[in-house]
Amino acid sequence: xxxxxxxxxxxxxxxxxxxxxxxxxxxxxxxxxxxxxxxxxxxxxxxxxxxxxxxxxxxxxxxxxxxxxxxxxxxxxxxxxxxxxxxxxxxxxxxxxxxxxxxxxxxxxxxxxxxxxxxxxxxxxxxxxxxxxxxxxxxxxxxxxxxxxxxxxxxxxxxxxxxxxxxxxxxxxxxxxxxxxxxxxxxxxxxxxxxxxxxxxxxxxxxxxxxxxxxxxxxxxxxxxxxxxxxx
Numbered sequence: 001x002x003x004x005x006x007x008x009x010x011x012x013x014x015x016x017x018x019x020x021x022x023x024x025x026x027x028x029x030x031x032x033x034x035x036x037x038x039x040x041x042x043x044x045x046x047x048x049x050x051x052x053x054x055x056x057x058x059x060x061x062x063x064x065x066x067x068x069x070x071x072x073x074x075x076x077x078x079x080x081x082x083x084x085x086x087x088x089x090x091x092x093x094x095x096x097x098x099x100x101x102x103x104x105x106x107x108x109x110x111x112x113x114x115x116x117x118x119x120x121x122x123x124x125x126x127x128x129x130x131x132x133x134x135x136x137x138x139x140x141x142x143x144x145x146x147x148x149x150x151x152x153x154x155x156x157x158x159x160x161x162x163x164x165x166x167x168x169x170x171x172x173x174x175x176x177x178x179x180x181x182x183x184x185x186x187x188x189x190x191x192x193x194x195x196x197x198x199x200x201x202x203x204x205x206x207x208x209x210x211x212x213x214x215x216x217x218x219x220x221x222x223x224x225x226x227x228x229x230x231x232x
Contacts, residue, residue, distance in 0.1 A: 005227050006222075008193065010025075015061075028217070031221075031222040035222055049078055050078050078162055081164065089106050089109075113152070138174060145180050187211060193216065
């Protein structure tokens, strides 16, 4: 069983919000589907790091979720800043079940274990350059990251952390997030959110003993990245 990851699919079957107005995003949904089928098998797991659907409501996001369900393997979703359709976990689980979308799972204050590897994650938070930190929101997200990792308990195996926002970017660092990672022994963190020319500012490598990698869809060429047993 392989573990893959990708973020920022920005699907819009019902929302009709075209992404091909941006350079490099031409026909991106079809490119994603083709790459997915080339790489991913029914027994594999793919973590989707937020901004999955442009749907404003869960009803409007359903066609995008159905599209994902039709692709091979299980999908584990975390929330992104543009996932306006995201609502309570209980409601999302109920709607997924009612629509037979049993290959899609929600990662929020919990974790999943795949072949001894623990998948943890949250949306995270990102402050804009020159803007003051929002201490309340940062503390809340640090607690959610902590809760996700703690949900693994005492089980053996590596804990991987997935975030939507980068915890380190363009010389700025959210130290409270990395403090949590270090406390729990996280060695690999994957994040999305960054697009286009912003890619050049993304941190790829080790900071404070944690290895970071960006997995935004356009950065990956709309091809999910194989991550288990991989040094990034």
